Amino acid sequence: xxxxxxxxxxxxxxRGQQVTLSCSPISGHRSVSWYQQTPGQGLQFLFEYFSxxxxxxxxxxxxxxxxxxxxxxxxxxVSTLExxxxxxxxxxxxxxxxxxxxxxxxxxxxxxV
Amino acid sequence: xxxxxxxxxxxxxxxxxxxxxxxxxxxxxxYNLQWFRQDPGKGLTSLLLIQSSQREQTSGRLNASLDxxxxxxxxxIAASQPGDSATYLCAVVVYGGSQGNLIFGKGTxxxxxx
Numbered sequence: 001x002x003x004x005x006x007x008x009x010x011x012x013x014x015r016g017q018q019v020t021l022s023c024s025p026i027s028g029h030r031s032v033s034w035y036q037q038t039p040g041q042g043l044q045f046l047f048e049y050f051s052x053x054x055x056x057x058x059x060x061x062x063x064x065x066x067x068x069x070x071x072x073x074x075x076x077x078v079s080t081l082e083x084x085x086x087x088x089x090x091x092x093x094x095x096x097x098x099x100x101x102x103x104x105x106x107x108x109x110x111x112x113v
Numbered sequence: 114x115x116x117x118x119x120x121x122x123x124x125x126x127x128x129x130x131x132x133x134x135x136x137x138x139x140x141x142x143x144y145n146l147q148w149f150r151q152d153p154g155k156g157l158t159s160l161l162l163i164q165s166s167q168r169e170q171t172s173g174r175l176n177a178s179l180d181x182x183x184x185x186x187x188x189x190i191a192a193s194q195p196g197d198s199a200t201y202l203c204a205v206v207v208y209g210g211s212q213g214n215l216i217f218g219k220g221t222x223x224x225x226x227x
Contacts, residue, residue: 056214090156097214
């Protein structure tokens with residue numbers, strides 16, 4: 001059974017640009033959550049999607065957005081990139097929303113220069 | 114607001130030693146607690162999930178305990194090996210809100226010396 005797949009693995013972008021990251025959850029999983037990991041702040045929650053609906057959103061500016069498709073694949077978008085957006089972005093997949101075990105992908109390393 | 118703390122932040126032990134990693138949380142209203150391992154630059158690997166009604170879970174050389182009333186969990190690693198070197202993260206599972214379903218500690222960076 002394939003795990004959580006995140007693409008691309010690495011990205012280098014310039015300040016002011018926008019970026020789209022993709023996450024394919026484990027087959028049959030319908031909940032996808034996104035996290036930002038930085039050395040200083042650790043893992044911070046961005047948002048959660050379940051059945052194409054955003055269920056929760058973390059305390060990030062509106063430049064961070066996401067969506068989920070009918071096949072449960074999810075994308076997150078960051079517009080007007082800032083240097084501080086450089087981080088490892090992790091996607092977690094769960095069978096349903098709420099208190100079920102989460103499985104993470106390998107992450108996308110975003111570097112903003 | 115739920116806060117998760119992991120002590121120590123870093124730990125170095127010789128191979129073969131048994132060790133305990135600690136995790137504490139401020140609000141006992143959790144559903145589950147999950148332990149993860151993260152290798153440098155990689156994603157998180159789920160190690161153990163403890164349901165709120167359980168006291169402990171075991172997988173191979175790993176044993177995790179949960180005491181909701183005191184807001185504590187421990188991860189016990191028996192007979193440590195160099196391959197166990199990684200950062201270990203605990204996360205409490207809550208339901209919804211701006212903190213998300215999983216609220217993480219900052220992790221314990223473990224180094225096992227041959």
